[in-house]
Amino acid sequence: MIGLDKTSSIKSALIWIIMLVCSLTLSAAVLLSTMQDIKLQQQKLFAELDSYLNILSSNARDSLLSNDSSLEEQRLNSFSAVNMIHNLHVYKWQPATEQFDFFASYNHREVGPHPVQFSRLTQLHKPYVSDNHIELSKPLMQGTDLLGYVYMRVSRKEQSAYIQNRIVTDIIIIVIALSLAFFIAQALQKKFTAPLHQLLSLMQRVAKDKDYQLRATAAPLHEYNLLSRAFNTMLDRIEQQLLKRQEAEQEIRLLNQQLEHKITERTKALKASNQELLDTLAKLHQYQSQIVQTEKMSSLGQMVAGVAHEVNTPIGLGVTASTLMQDKLQEIQKSFDDKNLTASQLAKFLLDSKENLGIIYRNLDRAASLISSFKQVAVDQSNDNRRQFNMLQLINEVLLSLRPNLKKTQHIINVDCPANLNIDSKPGPINQIFINLIMNSLIHAFEQQEQGEITIQVQYVQQNCLIRYCDNGTGVPENIKKRIFDPFVTTKRGAGGSGLGMHLVYNLVTQALHGKIQLESTLGQGIEILIEFPVIDTSNTNKT
Known part of the structure; x- marks a missing residue:
C-alpha cells in the first residue's frame, strides 16, 4: 500500500x-x-x-x-x-x-x-x-x-x-x-480536477454516513462521466449486497444453531471413536512387540539348532575314541589278568591311548569353544546392557555361531576391522544386527548364487562406530527398497519369510543403539548398508 x-x-x-x-x-x-x-x-x-x-x-x-x-x-x-x-x-x-x-x-x-x-x-x-x-x-x-x-x-x-x-x-x-506552459497547465488542471473533487466529496459522505442512496452527477468530461457511472453502479451493487447479507445473516443464525447441535453429537461420537482407536493402537503395538520378540527368539532358535548339530560332531568323535579306548583297556586288562601281557601289546596300547586321548581332547576343546561362543552370543542377544568389548572378537563370535549355516555354502565373508578396537556399547543389539544381515544375505541375496561375497568394514570416527555391510547378491527391487525397513515387507511372501528381519535391524539401530541406518541397492548388483551409532572408544590407540 x-x-x-x-x-x-x-x-x-x-x-x-x-x-x-x-x-x-x-x-x-x-x-x-x-x-x-x-x-x-x-x-x-x-x-x-x-x-x-x-x-x-x-x-x-x-x-x-x-x-x-x-x-x-x-x-x-x-x-x-x-x-x-x-x-x-x-x-x-x-x-x-x-x-x-x-x-x-x-x-x-x-x-x-x-x-x-x-x-x-x-x-x-x-x-x-x-x-x-x-x-x-x-x-x-x-x-x-x-x-x-x-x-x-x-x-x-x-x-x-x-x-x-x-x-x-x-x-x-x-x-x-x-x-506560458505553466499558465496553460494551471487552467487545464482546474478544468480536470474540479469534477474529481466533487466525486471525492461524495465518496467521503457515503463512507461517513453509510448512505448508499446518494449518486454522482454528470460533468462535461467523458472520462469523469464513465467514472461516475461506475461509482453509481458500485453503490447499487453495495445496496443489493447489504440486503442479501442481511438475509444471509438470518439464515446463518439458524444454521449455526443447527450446526452447534450436530457438532455436540459428532464430538461425542468422535471421542468414543478416538478412545476405541487408541485401544486398538495400543493392542497393535503390543502385538508388534510380541512379533518382533518372536522373530528374535526364532533367529536364536535357528542358531541353537545349528550349534547343537555342530557340537554333535566333536562329541561323537570323542565318544567313539573313548569307547575304542575302553575296548583296548579291557583287552589289556584281560591279558594282564591272564599273565600273558607282552611288552609290544603294552606299547601299542599306550600309543593308541595317546592318539585317542588327543582325539578326545581336541574334539572336546572344539565343542567347548563352540558352546562358549554360542553362550556369549546368546547372552548378548538377550541382554541390552552396556559393556566393554572388542569389536573384532564380537564379529568372530557371531561368525562362529553361524558356522553351521555357512559351512554348507561356498560364500566368502571378508572382515575389515581394527584388531585393537575396544568400545563401550551394547553388544546384544550389535550381535542381532550382524546375524540378521548375514542370514538375510544367505536366504535372499545368494539364492541364485553358489559363491557370494560379503564384506564387513568397521571404523571409529569422532565418537561414532561406522559399519559398512555389503554383498554382491541380487539386490533389492525398486518397489521394495523404499519400504525395506517397514514391518512385514519381504520378497519371500508365502515361502517362509516374515518380513521382520530388516525391521528388527532398523529398530535395533535407531532405538537400542540410538544411531541411523541407510541402504543403497541396485537390482542385480547387491546391497550396501551404512550403520552409524555413538560409542565410547576404550582402546589406547589413536582415533581415526
Missing part, C-alpha cells in the same frame, strides 16, 4: 508533467539549434580565415621570390581593417641551414608582437583553437620546393560574444515558453 507521504495530487502531477515535457522538448530544441548555429558559425569563420590565408600565401610567395620584406610588410599591414586578426608572420626557408628565418610580420595595434612559431609551423595545418585565439599556418611552395610558411593568429572575441548573445536569447525564449 502506498503511504500518504508518498502520494501526489492530480493538480501538481498535471502541472509537473506539462512543465517537464515542455522544458525537456524546448531545451532539447534550443540546445540542438544553438549547437548547430555555433558549428555553422565556426565553419564560416574557418572558411573566411582560409580565404585570408590563401591571399597571404599568394602575396608572400612573390615577396619571398623577390626577397622584398618591406613590400610584404606593407601588404600585411593592409589587414589592419580586419579586427579579429591579431598577428601575421611570414617565415622564409633556408635550404642551406634547413631552418626558418623570420621574414615579415603584422601585429594588431592593441595586441603587440607575438613570439615566433618555428617549432609549431608544421603542426598548424589545421586550425588550432584555444580559449581566446585560433592559430593556423600554410606552407609556401614553388613547384615542389618549399619557400616558407605563413602563420596567422586570430582572436575568438567576436565568436565568443556571438555565442553568449545566442545563449542569453535562448534562455529568454525558454523562460517565456515555460511561463
Whole structure:
C-alpha cells in the first residue's frame, strides 16, 4: 500500500508533467539549434580565415621570390581593417641551414608582437583553437620546393560574444515558453480536477454516513462521466449486497444453531471413536512387540539348532575314541589278568591311548569353544546392557555361531576391522544386527548364487562406530527398497519369510543403539548398508 507521504495530487502531477515535457522538448530544441548555429558559425569563420590565408600565401610567395620584406610588410599591414586578426608572420626557408628565418610580420595595434612559431609551423595545418585565439599556418611552395610558411593568429572575441548573445536569447525564449506552459497547465488542471473533487466529496459522505442512496452527477468530461457511472453502479451493487447479507445473516443464525447441535453429537461420537482407536493402537503395538520378540527368539532358535548339530560332531568323535579306548583297556586288562601281557601289546596300547586321548581332547576343546561362543552370543542377544568389548572378537563370535549355516555354502565373508578396537556399547543389539544381515544375505541375496561375497568394514570416527555391510547378491527391487525397513515387507511372501528381519535391524539401530541406518541397492548388483551409532572408544590407540 502506498503511504500518504508518498502520494501526489492530480493538480501538481498535471502541472509537473506539462512543465517537464515542455522544458525537456524546448531545451532539447534550443540546445540542438544553438549547437548547430555555433558549428555553422565556426565553419564560416574557418572558411573566411582560409580565404585570408590563401591571399597571404599568394602575396608572400612573390615577396619571398623577390626577397622584398618591406613590400610584404606593407601588404600585411593592409589587414589592419580586419579586427579579429591579431598577428601575421611570414617565415622564409633556408635550404642551406634547413631552418626558418623570420621574414615579415603584422601585429594588431592593441595586441603587440607575438613570439615566433618555428617549432609549431608544421603542426598548424589545421586550425588550432584555444580559449581566446585560433592559430593556423600554410606552407609556401614553388613547384615542389618549399619557400616558407605563413602563420596567422586570430582572436575568438567576436565568436565568443556571438555565442553568449545566442545563449542569453535562448534562455529568454525558454523562460517565456515555460511561463506560458505553466499558465496553460494551471487552467487545464482546474478544468480536470474540479469534477474529481466533487466525486471525492461524495465518496467521503457515503463512507461517513453509510448512505448508499446518494449518486454522482454528470460533468462535461467523458472520462469523469464513465467514472461516475461506475461509482453509481458500485453503490447499487453495495445496496443489493447489504440486503442479501442481511438475509444471509438470518439464515446463518439458524444454521449455526443447527450446526452447534450436530457438532455436540459428532464430538461425542468422535471421542468414543478416538478412545476405541487408541485401544486398538495400543493392542497393535503390543502385538508388534510380541512379533518382533518372536522373530528374535526364532533367529536364536535357528542358531541353537545349528550349534547343537555342530557340537554333535566333536562329541561323537570323542565318544567313539573313548569307547575304542575302553575296548583296548579291557583287552589289556584281560591279558594282564591272564599273565600273558607282552611288552609290544603294552606299547601299542599306550600309543593308541595317546592318539585317542588327543582325539578326545581336541574334539572336546572344539565343542567347548563352540558352546562358549554360542553362550556369549546368546547372552548378548538377550541382554541390552552396556559393556566393554572388542569389536573384532564380537564379529568372530557371531561368525562362529553361524558356522553351521555357512559351512554348507561356498560364500566368502571378508572382515575389515581394527584388531585393537575396544568400545563401550551394547553388544546384544550389535550381535542381532550382524546375524540378521548375514542370514538375510544367505536366504535372499545368494539364492541364485553358489559363491557370494560379503564384506564387513568397521571404523571409529569422532565418537561414532561406522559399519559398512555389503554383498554382491541380487539386490533389492525398486518397489521394495523404499519400504525395506517397514514391518512385514519381504520378497519371500508365502515361502517362509516374515518380513521382520530388516525391521528388527532398523529398530535395533535407531532405538537400542540410538544411531541411523541407510541402504543403497541396485537390482542385480547387491546391497550396501551404512550403520552409524555413538560409542565410547576404550582402546589406547589413536582415533581415526
